[in-house]
Amino acid sequence: MIPERWLNGAILLGMLAVPLWAWADGAPFTITLATKVAILALAGVGLNIALGLGGLVSLGHAVFFGLGGYAMGILASHAQSFVPLAETPFLIEGTKSMPVIWLVAVVVSALAALMIGLLCLRTSGVYFIMITLAFGQMFYYFAISWPRYGGEDGLSIYVRNSFPGLNTLDPIQFFGICFAALAAALWLHGRLIASPFGLALNAARQSPARVETIGLSPFRLRLTAFVISGAITGLAGALFADLNRFVSPTMFSWQLSGEIIIFIILGGIGRLYGPVVGAALFVTLEHVLGGFSEFWQVYLGALLLAVVLVARGGLIGLVAGRERPHE
Amino acid sequence: MSEPVLEVQGLTKHFGAVTACERVSLDLRPGEIHAVIGPNGAGKSTLIAQICGGLRPDAGQVKFLGEDVTALDTRARARMGLARTFQISALAMEDTVLQNAILGALGARGGTPGFLGRALKDKGLREAAEAALTRVGLNDVAATRTAELSHGQRRQLEVAVALTLRPRAFVMDEPMAGMGSEGSARLTRFLSELRHEAPILLVEHDMDAVFALADRLSVLVYGRIIATGSVAEIRANRQVRQAYLGEER
Ligand SMILES: Nc1ncnc2c1ncn2[C@@H]1O[C@H](COP(=O)(O)OP(=O)(O)OP(=O)(O)O)[C@@H](O)[C@H]1O
Ligand SMILES: [Mg+2]
Numbered sequence: 001m002i003p004e005r006w007l008n009g010a011i012l013l014g015m016l017a018v019p020l021w022a023w024a025d026g027a028p029f030t031i032t033l034a035t036k037v038a039i040l041a042l043a044g045v046g047l048n049i050a051l052g053l054g055g056l057v058s059l060g061h062a063v064f065f066g067l068g069g070y071a072m073g074i075l076a077s078h079a080q081s082f083v084p085l086a087e088t089p090f091l092i093e094g095t096k097s098m099p100v101i102w103l104v105a106v107v108v109s110a111l112a113a114l115m116i117g118l119l120c121l122r123t124s125g126v127y128f129i130m131i132t133l134a135f136g137q138m139f140y141y142f143a144i145s146w147p148r149y150g151g152e153d154g155l156s157i158y159v160r161n162s163f164p165g166l167n168t169l170d171p172i173q174f175f176g177i178c179f180a181a182l183a184a185a186l187w188l189h190g191r192l193i194a195s196p197f198g199l200a201l202n203a204a205r206q207s208p209a210r211v212e213t214i215g216l217s218p219f220r221l222r223l224t225a226f227v228i229s230g231a232i233t234g235l236a237g238a239l240f241a242d243l244n245r246f247v248s249p250t251m252f253s254w255q256l257s258g259e260i261i262i263f264i265i266l267g268g269i270g271r272l273y274g275p276v277v278g279a280a281l282f283v284t285l286e287h288v289l290g291g292f293s294e295f296w297q298v299y300l301g302a303l304l305l306a307v308v309l310v311a312r313g314g315l316i317g318l319v320a321g322r323e324r325p326h327e
Numbered sequence: 328m329s330e331p332v333l334e335v336q337g338l339t340k341h342f343g344a345v346t347a348c349e350r351v352s353l354d355l356r357p358g359e360i361h362a363v364i365g366p367n368g369a370g371k372s373t374l375i376a377q378i379c380g381g382l383r384p385d386a387g388q389v390k391f392l393g394e395d396v397t398a399l400d401t402r403a404r405a406r407m408g409l410a411r412t413f414q415i416s417a418l419a420m421e422d423t424v425l426q427n428a429i430l431g432a433l434g435a436r437g438g439t440p441g442f443l444g445r446a447l448k449d450k451g452l453r454e455a456a457e458a459a460l461t462r463v464g465l466n467d468v469a470a471t472r473t474a475e476l477s478h479g480q481r482r483q484l485e486v487a488v489a490l491t492l493r494p495r496a497f498v499m500d501e502p503m504a505g506m507g508s509e510g511s512a513r514l515t516r517f518l519s520e521l522r523h524e525a526p527i528l529l530v531e532h533d534m535d536a537v538f539a540l541a542d543r544l545s546v547l548v549y550g551r552i553i554a555t556g557s558v559a560e561i562r563a564n565r566q567v568r569q570a571y572l573g574e575e576r
Contacts, residue, residue: 196433196440196449203419203430210417213379214434214492215405221440 004320008273012186015179015276023172031171032243033287037280038178039239044263044275045185046232051261052270053189053198054225055205059257060116060132063139064230066252067112068105068237070143073155073247075101080158098163098177101238109234110227117226121219136254143249154248161242168242178239182276185232190272192228201225233260262300266307268314271323277315330393331356332496332526333409338377338387340370340550347373349550350387355496355526360518362529362537365547371530372414374547375500378528379411380404392495406437408495412485412502414530418473424484425469428456431491459490463517478505483514497527503536515539538562546570 015038022030043065050056078085078094085092095101120131144152160168168174192198204211204218211218241247250256259282266281267274282300289296311318331354340348347370355361365371376382378389380401389397396404405411418427429447432455433440446452460466463483468476476484482502489497502518503511515536518527522542531537537544538558545555548570554561561567 191443194445194447195442196429196444196446196452197442199422199426199430199446200433200440203422203427206419206421207417209381209413210419210430210488211434212381212401213405213411213413213417214431214488215402215437216434216440217402 001321002319004271004273004316004324007316007320011273011276012183015182015280019172019175028171031175033283035171035175035178035243036240037276037283038175038182039236039243040260040263040283041276041279042178042182042185042239043233043236043260044267044279045182045189046229046234046236047260048229048264048270048272048275049189049192049232050222050226050229051264052274053193053205054201054222054229056121056222056226056229057129057261058120058132058226058229059129059254059261060134060136061230061233061260062136062252062254062256063112063116064109064233065237065240065256065260066139066143066249067109068234068239069241069247069251070149070155070237071105071108071234072101072161072238072241073157074149075104076157076161077149077155096159096161098161098168098242101161101242102235105234105238106231109237110231112234113227113230114223116230117223121222121226133254133257136252136257140249140252140254143252150248152249154246154250157241157245157247160245174243178243181235181239185235186272186276188228188232193272197221197224262304264314265304266314268311268316268323271314271316274314274316281315329357331390332392333378333498333528334390335374335378336388336390338374338384338389340373340377340382340384346370346550348377348384351547351550351552352387353545353552353555355528357526358523359542360522360527360529360540361543361545362531362541363545363547364531364534364537369547370550371547372500373550375411375498375528375530379409379498405434405492408492408525410489410492410494410497410525412482412489412497412499414500414504416478416481416485418481418484418488420472420474422473423469424460424465424471424473424476425453425456427473427484428460428469428487428491429453431459431488432456435492455491459487460484462490463487464513479507479510482506483510486514486517494525496525497521497529499527500530501532502529503531503533511536 019031019034047061050058075094076096079096085094116135120128123131149155162168163177166173200211200216201221204221208218237251263275263278263282266278285300289299307314333355336352338348338351351374363371377384388395391407391409429452432452460469463486465483465487482505486502503514511533518540541558544558544561545552546567554564554567
């Protein structure tokens with residue numbers, strides 16, 4: 001067994017090495033694939049905070065991914081058409097600035113997570129899964145039936161948004177931005193796991209009665225985790241929209257919520273680097289097998305089944321063994 | 328006589344047709360151990376759940392530190408200083424023994440738990456947790472995963488977590504259950520001292536421990552208290568002997 005720390009280091013290095021090698025080799029498409037991995041992994045890290053640490057199986061995380069995407073789409077489309085978003089009560093203009101878009105994406109997703117969490121976290125188990133799914137569908141159908149921002153067809157953005165001091169049109173530089181966001185989210189998740197908050201949240205997952213008898217509220221702990229989780233997945237949505245320069249209601253779809261869960265299960269539920277491994281595998285399979293057959297997801301299904309049956313700790317568990325109690 | 332720390336009046340709880348508690352009244356005074364005994368299914372755990380806030384009584388009142396806490400939830404009562412141990416251990420099984428104790432210390436500190444600091448490197452939390460583990464004799468297994476503890480050790484950890492809260496009263500549901508005789512003798516000595524820090528409402532089946540520890544005893548049968556008194560009084564009580572002690576001897 002390889003210690004999980006080393007494995008994590010190797011994964012992070014691999015995430016950097018592949019696109020750098022592709023850059024030196026002049027293979028921009030590989031860089032784009034690596035960027036997609038980084039962004040999807042970021043969405044997975046978001047969900048992993050709710051699911052791995054808090055035990056909250058949300059089948060509606062596409063809501064936050066989609067909100068992040070539409071935050072970008074709406075702000076950028078107004079900027080490219082020079083039509084302000086609102087003139088009353090005060091003027092709100094669109095923007096092509098990534099930091100501003102990210103801020104909006106994070107705040108909007110966090111607020112949505114707060115509202116959805118307040119309603120859903122009163123329930124648990126299958127009910128929680130179903131209600132989060134229902135919220136996802138609500139947002140999905142709302143986006144489809146909102147003609148102002150493209151409805152079913154979605155929204156195209158002509159030029160990628162800008163980041164001060166960088167050329168975001170250069171694939172390797174945009175990858176750098178996404179990788180930095182992923183690394184920051186992993187750092188935050190790592191700190192949360194070891195923090196008093198993480199300890200309490202983790203205990204609330206295992207024994208809510210215990211947490212109440214020491215005077216803390218499992219509900220509040222979970223709500224906080226859900227908000228942090230939604231905000232991170234929202235940021236991933238904004239980056240994903242920028243990668244494709246396109247937003248559509250599929251970002252809200254339940255299939256997408258399911259895919260984010262699949263990343264986590266493949267890598268290992270609650271394992272810090274689980275979503276990175278899961279997303280990398282998913283994108284690789286999609287790319288390699290998708291070339292052979294339209295039905296590549298059959299193979300994905302078989303792999304998922306194997307991981308669930310053979311390695312309950314996911315692929316990280318297979319290599320690094322059982323999770324140790326956190327230091 | 329000083330004011331009771333905990334006072335229960337007329338607590339009644341029905342589960343459908345089952346009457347788990349019927350007009351139960353008792354109190355807990357400073358410095359004492361008040362034991363509640365009774366056969367299986369008598370309603371002891373139901374009584375404790377109502378005292379600590381997990382169950383809402385159908386009728387009656389719970390007063391803690393002179394305040395009516397009947398409408399308060401478990402958390403509010405815990406923050407006032409009511410510490411409960413569970414009959415069936417309610418611990419974070421995947422976590423280490425030390426982490427469980429630190430959780431208690433975190434609750435005692437109050438406020439929102441921090442997000443970026445390290446729980447195990449927090450000096451205050453760690454010292455409080457380690458002190459509690461040392462007192463119940465679990466310091467050697469602090470780094471062990473809780474799931475790997477014996478049943479008796481889990482009971483000790485329940486007590487340690489309660490200690491970290493530095494409570495005004497303890498409510499313990501069968502802390503000796505599943506312990507060997509040596510363990511339960513040790514815990515008996517420990518509780519005997521602990522009563523001077525905060526009084527203990529003790530539900531226990533181990534009669535040796537109860538007779539050794541209790542300042543007062545209440546006997547609960549089919550949800551009713553049929554007698555309350557000193558150990559000698561309860562031993563001499565004919566009704567109690569028939570209803571309960573007779574079966575044990
Ligand atoms: N949640 C519940 N729903 C329905 N009935 C319950 C519930 N909890 C307890 N009871 C019933 O209430 C009665 C009292 O149960 P309780 O657990 O309080 O007894 P106890 O004195 O603690 O028993 P033991 O010595 O076995 O721990 C029993 O008849 C039990 O079946
Ligand atoms: Mg009981």
